[in-house]
Structure formats: structure tokens, C-alpha cells
Amino acid sequence: MAKLKENVEGILCAKCDKEMRLVSIPQYEFEEGLPLHHVQGYKCQTCAQLFFTEEQAKEMEMRTDELKEYAFGFQRKVTISGRSLVVGIPAELAEHIHLKPGTPVKILPISNDGFLVRKV
Ligand SMILES: [Zn+2]
Structure with missing residues (x-):
């Protein structure tokens, strides 16, 4: 600029x-x-x-x-798998950040009502 x-x-x-x-x-x-x-x-x-x-x-x-x-910004419902809660990641969003099965991610809480999922 x-x-x-x-x-x-x-x-x-x-x-x-x-x-x-x-x-x-x-x-x-x-x-x-x-x-x-x-x-x-x-x-x-x-x-x-x-x-x-x-x-x-x-x-x-x-x-x-x-x-x-x-x-x-997709709306999803939380489901359950074993003891973990599961949220499906929309394909478009996964593609946008180049997320594939097997990609390691870190989950970080932000405030009291959300969290951030970030590629490691
Ligand atoms: Zn000029």
C-alpha cells in the first residue's frame, strides 16, 4: 500500500x-x-x-x-462419538484452510462460549 x-x-x-x-x-x-x-x-x-x-x-x-x-459461518449441531463431542467441519471451510483427514489441529478456548481450531 x-x-x-x-x-x-x-x-x-x-x-x-x-x-x-x-x-x-x-x-x-x-x-x-x-x-x-x-x-x-x-x-x-x-x-x-x-x-x-x-x-x-x-x-x-x-x-x-x-x-x-x-x-x-456455518451452523452445525454437536453430536457425540464415544466420550467426545463432535462438530462436523463443512467441506468448503476445510478446503479453504487446506484441512484434510489426519491434519493435526489444536483446540483453544476463546472466552466462555467458543473455541478456535487451528492447524498445528
Ligand atoms: Zn503512479
């Missing part, structure tokens, strides 16, 4: 000092693998360098979090 350089005319490109134009970017991955559509940002007309204001970056972060929740 480019450095902020603001003056009366607007935002200047950190590379070539040309004025950047506010554009709608058709697709942009704020976080790898989670493409956002129609993102507002500044683009240099000369070198195509992109720049995002703090506000625009916050907006992208919010949208990315929403995307995670809706795209990967």
Missing part, C-alpha cells in the same frame, strides 16, 4: 507524484482468498498504483469480516 500524501488537489501517487483518482475497483482481495467487489480506492492513472485511505481500508476490513461470517 502506498504512503499517504495529501495536498489541496487530492492524493498524489507515492511512486510518480501524479494525482490519484477515486475509482471503483471491480475486485480486490483485502485478505487473500476473500475477494471483495466494487471497492472504493484511489488509483494512479500513470502507474496503476492503488491507494486506500484509512476509512476505505476500515470499510474493506468490515466487509471482509462480513464475508467470512456469511461465506464460512
Whole structure:
């Protein structure tokens, strides 16, 4: 991401000092693998360098979090196997983080109502 350089005319490109134009970017991955559509940002007309204001970056972060929740937030019911409780991991989610049978994971409690499953 480019450095902020603001003056009366607007935002200047950190590379070539040309004025950047506010554009709608058709697709942009704020976080790898989670493409956002129609993102507002500044683009240099000369070198195509992109720049995002703090506000625009916050907006992208919010949208990315929403995307995670809706795209990967699945509801499941807890079942039982022997003495362990079992929660099925949706295939899409497993694929997204490259989780396969046999992959070692660590289970960490977070607050009093959830836990995190992380690849070791
Ligand atoms: Zn430029």
C-alpha cells in the first residue's frame, strides 16, 4: 500500500507524484482468498498504483469480516462419538484452510462460549 500524501488537489501517487483518482475497483482481495467487489480506492492513472485511505481500508476490513461470517459461518449441531463431542467441519471451510483427514489441529478456548481450531 502506498504512503499517504495529501495536498489541496487530492492524493498524489507515492511512486510518480501524479494525482490519484477515486475509482471503483471491480475486485480486490483485502485478505487473500476473500475477494471483495466494487471497492472504493484511489488509483494512479500513470502507474496503476492503488491507494486506500484509512476509512476505505476500515470499510474493506468490515466487509471482509462480513464475508467470512456469511461465506464460512456455518451452523452445525454437536453430536457425540464415544466420550467426545463432535462438530462436523463443512467441506468448503476445510478446503479453504487446506484441512484434510489426519491434519493435526489444536483446540483453544476463546472466552466462555467458543473455541478456535487451528492447524498445528
Ligand atoms: Zn503512479
